[in-house]
Amino acid sequence: MNHIRTVYKRLLAFHGSQGWWPIVNESTLRSEYHLGAPRNGDDFFEISIGAILTQNIAWKNVDTALAALKIRGVLDPLSMRRLNPRTLGKIIRPTGYYNQKAKKIRNFLDFYKRYDYDHRALGRCDNQDLRKELLSVNGIGPETADSILLYALNIKTFVVDAYTRRIFTRLGILTGKEAYHEIQDLFHKRFKGSVPEYNEYHALIVAHGKDYCKKKPLCDTCCIASLCEKKY
DNA sequence: TACCAGGAGAAAA
């Protein structure tokens, strides 16, 4: 029995389609999300910046910062590059670690500039080479790189995060000590899904982790509780 | 008040 596929089905039935990645735009400024549009250059950039800003922070804070960037008209590569680090840090302050994240964004801009700020040029790269290049950018680790590949470029790669590790350790599928790439390899082998399904699975894991599989969980109430081996 | 949130990199052991 492929528990990874079973968990996906249960999470989808329970939480419903998540429609990621959340894009901030004019409607978002009224606290709503615009979903499902084809990826264009603006979406690519916003998703990539969002992926950096969301490192170890709740998305709500990121949403605040992205809205602030958009209101100031600097949520595009050229405008953002013109900002000095202090100003950028001030705008993204709600996401925490703002000095570090301002540097990380600058490093990402340097990387993106090598492609003339054209996301279509990135899309023409070999996927593995592009992943390696993203990982070589200081401030972009495996989760951020894979989030950019999957959500901003629609490249099939599984995004592993802290929720993935926690949920699948409780399920008994992971020990909790696997390296990032080991967990990712497991999903690549045992979840033969499409790009939209990979997109959905990670979003569902986050949705489930936030509401039902917290550090101090009530595991007996959720949709995958019957599959869990560990109750801590 | 203490804990947690869609990590990553540097420093220490």
Place this chain on the structure above:
DNA sequence: TTTTCTCATGGT
């Protein structure tokens, strides 16, 4: 090589 520390705001 593995573990620990640092970065930091905002919500509960």
